[in-house]
Amino acid sequence: EDQVTQSPEALRLQEGESSSLNCSYTVSGLRGLFWYRQDPGKGPEFLFTLYSAGEEKEKERLKATLTKKESFLHITAPKPEDSATYLCAVQAGGGTSYGKLTFGQGTILTVHP
Amino acid sequence: KAGVTQTPRYLIKTRGQQVTLSCSPISGHRSVSWYQQTPGQGLQFLFEYFSETQRNKGNFPGRFSGRQFSNSRSEMNVSTLELGDSALYLCASSLVAQKNIQYFGAGTRLSVL
Numbered sequence: 232e233d234q235v236t237q238s239p240e241a242l243r244l245q246e247g248e249s250s251s252l253n254c255s256y257t258v259s260g261l262r263g264l265f266w267y268r269q270d271p272g273k274g275p276e277f278l279f280t281l282y283s284a285g286e287e288k289e290k291e292r293l294k295a296t297l298t299k300k301e302s303f304l305h306i307t308a309p310k311p312e313d314s315a316t317y318l319c320a321v322q323a324g325g326g327t328s329y330g331k332l333t334f335g336q337g338t339i340l341t342v343h344p
Numbered sequence: 345k346a347g348v349t350q351t352p353r354y355l356i357k358t359r360g361q362q363v364t365l366s367c368s369p370i371s372g373h374r375s376v377s378w379y380q381q382t383p384g385q386g387l388q389f390l391f392e393y394f395s396e397t398q399r400n401k402g403n404f405p406g407r408f409s410g411r412q413f414s415n416s417r418s419e420m421n422v423s424t425l426e427l428g429d430s431a432l433y434l435c436a437s438s439l440v441a442q443k444n445i446q447y448f449g450a451g452t453r454l455s456v457l
Contacts, residue, residue: 262444263443263444265445265446267448272450273450273451274348274350274434274436274448274449274450274451275387275434275448276448277445277446277447277448280443280445282443318387320387322444328400329375329392329394329399329400330375330376330377330389330391330392330393330394330399330400330438330444330446331377331389331392331400331402332377332379332387332389332436332446333389334379334386334387334388335386336386337386
Protein backbone atom coordinates (compact mmCIF):
# COMPACT_ATOMS: atom_id res chain seq x y z
CA GLU A 232 0.00 0.00 0.00
CA ASP A 233 1.27 3.45 -0.90
CA GLN A 234 2.18 5.63 2.08
CA VAL A 235 3.18 9.26 2.53
CA THR A 236 4.46 10.73 5.80
CA GLN A 237 5.08 14.44 6.22
CA SER A 238 7.10 16.12 8.93
CA PRO A 239 6.90 18.20 10.95
CA GLU A 240 3.13 18.37 11.50
CA ALA A 241 3.43 22.09 12.24
CA LEU A 242 6.23 24.60 11.74
CA ARG A 243 6.45 28.15 13.06
CA LEU A 244 9.00 30.46 11.46
CA GLN A 245 9.95 34.07 11.75
CA GLU A 246 9.82 36.07 8.54
CA GLY A 247 13.10 35.51 6.70
CA GLU A 248 13.95 32.28 8.60
CA SER A 249 14.56 29.57 5.98
CA SER A 250 13.60 25.95 6.61
CA SER A 251 12.58 22.66 4.97
CA LEU A 252 9.53 20.41 5.00
CA ASN A 253 9.97 16.67 4.58
CA CYS A 254 7.87 14.12 2.70
CA SER A 255 8.81 10.44 3.01
CA TYR A 256 7.06 7.97 0.73
CA THR A 257 6.74 4.32 -0.17
CA VAL A 258 5.08 3.56 -3.46
CA SER A 259 5.06 0.76 -5.99
CA GLY A 260 6.70 2.47 -8.95
CA LEU A 261 6.57 6.24 -8.62
CA ARG A 262 4.74 7.94 -11.45
CA GLY A 263 4.96 11.37 -9.85
CA LEU A 264 5.31 13.27 -6.57
CA PHE A 265 3.24 16.40 -6.15
CA TRP A 266 3.36 19.36 -3.78
CA TYR A 267 0.26 21.41 -3.10
CA ARG A 268 -0.50 24.41 -0.94
CA GLN A 269 -3.87 24.66 0.81
CA ASP A 270 -5.27 27.79 2.43
CA PRO A 271 -8.15 27.59 4.94
CA GLY A 272 -11.51 27.07 3.24
CA LYS A 273 -9.94 26.47 -0.19
CA GLY A 274 -8.95 23.55 -2.32
CA PRO A 275 -5.30 22.50 -2.75
CA GLU A 276 -3.29 24.67 -5.16
CA PHE A 277 -0.74 22.90 -7.34
CA LEU A 278 2.90 23.91 -6.75
CA PHE A 279 5.28 21.32 -8.22
CA THR A 280 5.52 17.87 -9.69
CA LEU A 281 8.67 15.75 -9.63
CA TYR A 282 9.13 12.54 -11.56
CA SER A 283 12.59 11.11 -10.93
CA ALA A 284 15.26 11.11 -8.23
CA GLY A 285 17.59 14.07 -8.49
CA GLU A 286 14.96 16.33 -10.03
CA GLU A 287 14.55 19.86 -8.60
CA LYS A 288 11.97 22.56 -9.27
CA GLU A 289 11.85 26.17 -8.07
CA LYS A 290 9.18 28.81 -7.83
CA GLU A 291 9.80 32.11 -6.06
CA ARG A 292 10.87 31.27 -2.48
CA LEU A 293 10.10 27.55 -2.84
CA LYS A 294 12.32 24.74 -4.09
CA ALA A 295 11.30 21.08 -4.25
CA THR A 296 13.76 18.20 -4.47
CA LEU A 297 13.30 14.44 -4.86
CA THR A 298 15.24 11.34 -3.84
CA LYS A 299 14.21 7.70 -4.10
CA LYS A 300 12.67 7.78 -0.63
CA GLU A 301 11.74 11.38 0.15
CA SER A 302 11.12 14.87 -1.08
CA PHE A 303 11.95 18.19 0.51
CA LEU A 304 10.23 21.51 0.12
CA HIS A 305 12.74 24.23 0.94
CA ILE A 306 11.41 27.66 1.85
CA THR A 307 13.91 30.49 1.56
CA ALA A 308 13.32 33.76 3.42
CA PRO A 309 9.60 33.08 3.96
CA LYS A 310 6.99 35.81 4.22
CA PRO A 311 3.73 35.80 6.22
CA GLU A 312 1.81 35.14 2.99
CA ASP A 313 3.57 31.77 2.74
CA SER A 314 1.56 30.62 5.76
CA ALA A 315 -0.59 27.65 4.67
CA THR A 316 -0.81 23.87 4.85
CA TYR A 317 1.62 22.18 2.48
CA LEU A 318 0.54 18.81 1.16
CA CYS A 319 2.66 16.12 -0.46
CA ALA A 320 1.11 13.41 -2.64
CA VAL A 321 2.31 10.50 -4.77
CA GLN A 322 0.87 8.72 -7.75
CA ALA A 323 1.89 5.12 -8.29
CA GLY A 324 2.55 3.49 -11.61
CA GLY A 325 0.24 0.91 -13.12
CA GLY A 326 -3.40 0.79 -14.08
CA THR A 327 -4.69 0.85 -10.52
CA SER A 328 -3.32 4.36 -10.05
CA TYR A 329 -5.63 6.10 -12.53
CA GLY A 330 -6.50 9.50 -11.09
CA LYS A 331 -5.43 8.48 -7.59
CA LEU A 332 -3.15 10.60 -5.47
CA THR A 333 -2.12 9.35 -2.03
CA PHE A 334 -1.67 12.33 0.29
CA GLY A 335 0.30 12.90 3.46
CA GLN A 336 -1.32 14.60 6.45
CA GLY A 337 0.30 17.92 5.58
CA THR A 338 2.57 20.42 7.33
CA ILE A 339 0.93 23.55 8.75
CA LEU A 340 3.35 26.42 8.19
CA THR A 341 2.97 29.68 10.08
CA VAL A 342 5.28 32.59 9.30
CA HIS A 343 5.31 35.41 11.82
CA PRO A 344 6.21 38.96 10.76
CA LYS B 345 -9.30 29.88 -18.36
CA ALA B 346 -11.85 28.97 -15.71
CA GLY B 347 -10.76 26.61 -12.97
CA VAL B 348 -12.57 23.62 -11.50
CA THR B 349 -16.02 24.62 -10.27
CA GLN B 350 -17.84 22.77 -7.52
CA THR B 351 -21.42 23.36 -6.46
CA PRO B 352 -22.83 23.88 -3.98
CA ARG B 353 -20.13 25.25 -1.69
CA TYR B 354 -21.96 24.35 1.48
CA LEU B 355 -24.60 21.77 2.35
CA ILE B 356 -26.37 20.78 5.54
CA LYS B 357 -28.18 17.46 5.59
CA THR B 358 -29.58 15.12 8.22
CA ARG B 359 -28.75 11.47 8.78
CA GLY B 360 -30.41 9.10 6.34
CA GLN B 361 -30.78 11.67 3.56
CA GLN B 362 -28.91 11.53 0.28
CA VAL B 363 -26.89 14.26 -1.41
CA THR B 364 -25.54 15.02 -4.89
CA LEU B 365 -22.47 17.16 -5.47
CA SER B 366 -21.46 18.61 -8.81
CA CYS B 367 -18.09 19.29 -10.43
CA SER B 368 -17.28 21.09 -13.68
CA PRO B 369 -13.68 20.41 -14.76
CA ILE B 370 -11.30 22.76 -16.52
CA SER B 371 -12.19 23.02 -20.19
CA GLY B 372 -10.53 20.20 -22.12
CA HIS B 373 -9.85 18.04 -19.06
CA ARG B 374 -11.43 14.62 -19.34
CA SER B 375 -10.28 13.03 -16.08
CA VAL B 376 -12.13 13.90 -12.87
CA SER B 377 -11.15 12.59 -9.44
CA TRP B 378 -13.02 12.97 -6.16
CA TYR B 379 -11.55 13.15 -2.66
CA GLN B 380 -12.89 13.36 0.88
CA GLN B 381 -10.98 15.58 3.32
CA THR B 382 -11.43 15.30 7.09
CA PRO B 383 -9.24 16.52 9.96
CA GLY B 384 -8.57 12.96 11.11
CA GLN B 385 -8.00 11.14 7.83
CA GLY B 386 -6.75 13.92 5.60
CA LEU B 387 -7.39 13.68 1.87
CA GLN B 388 -8.65 10.27 0.75
CA PHE B 389 -9.33 9.18 -2.82
CA LEU B 390 -12.93 8.28 -3.64
CA PHE B 391 -12.97 7.52 -7.39
CA GLU B 392 -11.86 8.69 -10.82
CA TYR B 393 -13.76 9.03 -14.07
CA PHE B 394 -12.46 9.35 -17.60
CA SER B 395 -14.63 9.53 -20.70
CA GLU B 396 -17.74 8.65 -18.68
CA THR B 397 -16.12 5.49 -17.26
CA GLN B 398 -15.06 4.85 -13.68
CA ARG B 399 -11.44 3.73 -13.94
CA ASN B 400 -10.49 3.62 -10.29
CA LYS B 401 -12.18 3.46 -6.91
CA GLY B 402 -10.95 3.99 -3.35
CA ASN B 403 -11.92 2.15 -0.19
CA PHE B 404 -15.29 3.69 0.49
CA PRO B 405 -18.63 1.94 0.96
CA GLY B 406 -21.09 1.56 -1.87
CA ARG B 407 -23.13 4.48 -0.51
CA PHE B 408 -20.62 6.66 -2.34
CA SER B 409 -21.12 6.69 -6.08
CA GLY B 410 -20.46 8.94 -9.01
CA ARG B 411 -20.87 9.46 -12.69
CA GLN B 412 -19.47 11.53 -15.51
CA PHE B 413 -21.32 13.07 -18.41
CA SER B 414 -20.29 13.42 -22.04
CA ASN B 415 -19.15 17.02 -21.41
CA SER B 416 -16.82 15.69 -18.63
CA ARG B 417 -18.87 17.24 -15.85
CA SER B 418 -19.13 14.88 -12.91
CA GLU B 419 -21.44 14.27 -9.99
CA MET B 420 -20.99 12.27 -6.84
CA ASN B 421 -23.81 10.95 -4.73
CA VAL B 422 -23.86 9.83 -1.14
CA SER B 423 -26.91 7.88 -0.01
CA THR B 424 -28.11 7.19 3.54
CA LEU B 425 -25.90 9.86 5.05
CA GLU B 426 -24.08 9.18 8.30
CA LEU B 427 -22.60 11.67 10.76
CA GLY B 428 -19.12 10.53 9.72
CA ASP B 429 -19.74 11.67 6.17
CA SER B 430 -19.32 15.29 7.29
CA ALA B 431 -16.29 16.47 5.36
CA LEU B 432 -14.94 18.69 2.61
CA TYR B 433 -15.47 16.95 -0.73
CA LEU B 434 -12.94 17.96 -3.35
CA CYS B 435 -13.01 17.44 -7.07
CA ALA B 436 -9.89 17.58 -9.25
CA SER B 437 -9.48 17.50 -13.01
CA SER B 438 -6.46 16.64 -15.09
CA LEU B 439 -5.21 16.57 -18.65
CA VAL B 440 -3.34 13.38 -19.46
CA ALA B 441 -0.93 15.30 -21.68
CA GLN B 442 0.15 17.31 -18.63
CA LYS B 443 1.38 14.15 -16.90
CA ASN B 444 -1.68 13.85 -14.71
CA ILE B 445 -1.29 17.07 -12.73
CA GLN B 446 -4.54 17.45 -10.82
CA TYR B 447 -6.15 20.84 -10.35
CA PHE B 448 -8.59 21.13 -7.49
CA GLY B 449 -11.82 22.99 -6.98
CA ALA B 450 -12.69 24.86 -3.79
CA GLY B 451 -14.72 21.92 -2.52
CA THR B 452 -18.18 21.33 -1.10
CA ARG B 453 -18.44 21.45 2.68
CA LEU B 454 -21.01 18.84 3.76
CA SER B 455 -22.34 18.83 7.31
CA VAL B 456 -24.51 15.92 8.41
CA LEU B 457 -26.63 16.55 11.50
